[in-house]
Each structure stands twice: as structure tokens, then as C-alpha cells.
Amino acid sequence: xxxxxxxxxxxxxxxxxxxxxxxxxxxxxxxxxxxxxxxxxxxxxxxxxxxxxxxxxxxxxxxxxxxxxxxxxxxxxxxxxxxxxxxxxxxxxxxxxxxxxxxxxxxxxxxx
Amino acid sequence: xxxxxxxxxxxxxxxxxxxxxxxxxxxxxxxxxxxxxxxxxxxxxxxxxxxxxxxxxxxxxxxxxxxxxxxxxxxxxxxxxxxxxxxxxxxxxxxxxxxxxxxxxxxxxxxx
Numbered sequence: 247x248x249x250x251x252x253x254x255x256x257x258x259x260x261x262x263x264x265x266x267x268x269x270x271x272x273x274x275x276x277x278x279x280x281x282x283x284x285x286x287x288x289x290x291x292x293x294x295x296x297x298x299x300x301x302x303x304x305x306x307x308x309x310x311x312x313x314x315x316x317x318x319x320x321x322x323x324x325x326x327x328x329x330x331x332x333x334x335x336x337x338x339x340x341x342x343x344x345x346x347x348x349x350x351x352x353x354x355x356x357x358x
Numbered sequence: 359x360x361x362x363x364x365x366x367x368x369x370x371x372x373x374x375x376x377x378x379x380x381x382x383x384x385x386x387x388x389x390x391x392x393x394x395x396x397x398x399x400x401x402x403x404x405x406x407x408x409x410x411x412x413x414x415x416x417x418x419x420x421x422x423x424x425x426x427x428x429x430x431x432x433x434x435x436x437x438x439x440x441x442x443x444x445x446x447x448x449x450x451x452x453x454x455x456x457x458x459x460x461x462x463x464x465x466x467x468x469x470x
Contacts, residue, residue, distance in 0.1 A: 277456045288462035349401030
């Protein structure tokens, strides 16, 4: 089944404790992206990657890092999480040959 | 400043009637608009799209209308069904850079 898999689904952590949210897709898509969803703000892009070793900032990149060492994986790294990063995070992938994105099921992160 | 706006955070419609969701945009330099549907605890899923060179696209019960002079987009669902209850996001895309810019979403509730 074609899908984007994120882990974990839920995470509660403390301020300053580094964490990684993993994202993997099995569709051989070139493009991958991370979004966060917050009430009243919709989905905002954090980082994206056009292909392996090619990453760039989205609209809200502060406090986040990403890497794209393999085509299928695009982890999101929070080096020193803060409470304002409490949010619902979505990974997505796409290819230039088709419409829109395929999204993962989301990771709900709470930073206390 | 929000480039894609959905001014109605919520909408309730009787089952069998027409649901109309609206979206306004500011950037005229786009290639496509897309609508996504999101259920709780799931990622958004692609619903329907429209090219900038068209003013209407239809897919079953779903029709999207584009009014470029007014910079306005709408999604019509006829007839509305209980399974249509979800949050709907409109998004604009420029083909080639793959970035989707999302609106803030409208929560549609279909009343049986």
C-alpha cells in the first residue's frame, strides 16, 4: 500500500530534550515536506526537500532541522524543543508527475 | 499575511442539501488550486483540483469553481452526506516547485 508513515503518533516531552520525528514514504517520491497544523492558522510549511541532499526552509523553519540522506526518509529534528512547538505535525510527499501531496497520519507533539 | 483565506471556520448543512465552502486568495501567480479533506486523527487527503486556465472542474458530487477576477474559489458538494463531515482546506500550488500554501480550513458538519 502506498503510504507515508510517521512515528511516533503521539509524543509528550520536556523543554530542551532533543527529539526526532521520523517520516518514510514507499512511493519513490522526489518531494517531501513537513507541515504543522495549529488552530486558526491552518497548515504551515516547516521544511521541504526536492530530492536527496536537497532541503530548504519553508514558512516557519525556526527551531527545526531536517535531513534527506535517502529518498524515502525525511526526519524532522527538534534540537531544543520549546512549548511553542506544541502542535500537530504532518509529513507529506509528492512527485512532479501527479497532483498534490500524500500525507502521513500526523504526530501530535506536546512540549511541557 | 495569509495568502489563502477561508473566512468561515465552520459550516453546518442539512443532509441532502448543497454545501458551499469558500476560499479567497491574494496571489494571482499560481498554477492550480486544490481542496483537501481531513478527518480527525488522519492526515489530509486530496479531494479535487482546478487549473488556473479553467473556471470549473467537476468530480461526482464535488464541483470546484474559480473566479479569477474576484480571486475567489468555491467547493460545492451536492448532495451532502454525513461522511462529508470533516475539515476542508483549500491550497494553491505552483507546478514545479511543489509547494502547497494552505488556507486555515473550514469545519463542515452535515446534520442528518
